[in-house]
C-alpha cells in the first residue's frame with residue numbers, strides 16, 4: 483500500500499464568525515517550546531508572537547551564549563524565519579540583576595522582555611522566583627520598575643505573565659497594580675492560582691475583572707484547546723488577545739484553525755507529519771536520545787488533546803531508538819491528512 487498521504491477537502495471551512503480576531507500567542511513552556519517548536523508552529527501560521535522558555539536569573543550576569551541558547555532568534559531580530567516576533571522571558575527575584583539581564587537582552591536585539599510571575603516549580607519557587615512572588619506585590623513592583631527603567635533608553639518594551647495568585651486570589655489586584663505601575667506594557671494572566679497547578683477549569687471570569695481594573699491590555703491564558711474554547715474564553719473574559727499553551731502543542735494547527743475558522747480537526751497523520759518535521763530538523767544537531775525524548779514528550783502532549791493518538795503514543799513509548807520512532811511516525815504520517823498544505827515542504 484502506498485504511503486503517500488491523501489488530502490481531504492476542507493468542505494466545512496467557512497468565513498470567520500468572530501469579526502475581529504485578537505492576537506494569538508504561543509505560550510512559553512520550559513523544556514518543551516524551544517526554537518524548533520516556535521519555528522514550526524509559526525510556519526503553520528495563525529501566531530502573532532511566541533515567548534521563549536524562561537532564562538533563570540540567579541546570582542550573576544549570564545554570558546552571551548546563555549542568552550543565545552534560550553533564544554537563537556536573537557540573531558534574526560528576535561523573529562522566527564516567518565517574521566513572528568519572539569519575546570524573551572526572564573525569571574528571578576533580584577530587581578537589579580533582572581534589570582541588568584533585561585538591558586543586556588535588549589542590547590542583543592530583544593524587542594520585548596517578559597517577566598515570569600507564574601512558574602509553580604518547587605525549585606524555582608524555593609529560590610524566590612516565579613509564582614511565589616505573587617505573595618509580595620511590593621517586590622513585584624520593585625522588579626518591574628527596575629526592569630522598565632533599564633529598558634527606558636532601548637527599543638525594547640516590558641511585559642509580564644502572572645497567575646491569579648499563590649494560594650488564593652487575595653492579592654490579585656495588588657499584583658496587577660504593581661505590574662501596571664511598574665511600567666509593564668501588557669500582562670498575560672494564566673487564570674489559575676499556583677496551588678491549582680494545571681487543574682481545570684481556568685477561571686476566565688477572573689480575567690474579566692482584571693481587564694476592567696487594568697489600564698494595560700490583559701492577554702487571556704489557560705485551557706484553550708479548541709475553537710469553541712477560544713470563543714468562550716473571549717466571550718467570558720472580554721480579552722481580545724489570547725495565549726495558547728498545551729492546546730497548541732496538542733494541535734499545532736490550532737492557531738491557524740482559529741484564524742481561518744477551520745472547525746475540522748487534524749487527523750493523527752496531520753499530527754505525526756508536524757512532529758516529523760520538527761524532529762527531522764532537530765536531527766541535524768541533536769543526538770538520538772534527545773530526539774526520542776522530545777518525540778515521546780510531544781506525543782504525550784498531543785495525547786492530552788482532542789485528536790485520539792493513543793495507539794500511536796503507545797507504539798512510540800516503547801521505542802528504544804529514534805530510527806524506530808521515525809519509522810512509526812512516517813507510517814502514521816502516510817495516512818489521511820487534512821492539512822498537508824499548511825506544513826512547510828521538507
Ligand SMILES: Cc1cc2nc3c(=O)[nH]c(=O)nc-3n(C[C@H](O)[C@H](O)[C@H](O)COP(=O)(O)O)c2cc1C
Pocket residue numbers: 509510511512513514534535536571598600601643672703704705706725726727728729
Ligand atoms: C511543561 C510546561 C512548561 C511551562 N513553562 C513555562 C515557562 O517557562 N514560562 C511561563 O511563563 N509559563 C510556563 N508554563 C505555563 C504556560 O505558559 C501556560 O501559562 C499554562 O500552560 C496554561 O496555559 P494552557 O492551559 O494553554 O497550557 C509552562 C507550562 C507547562 C505545562
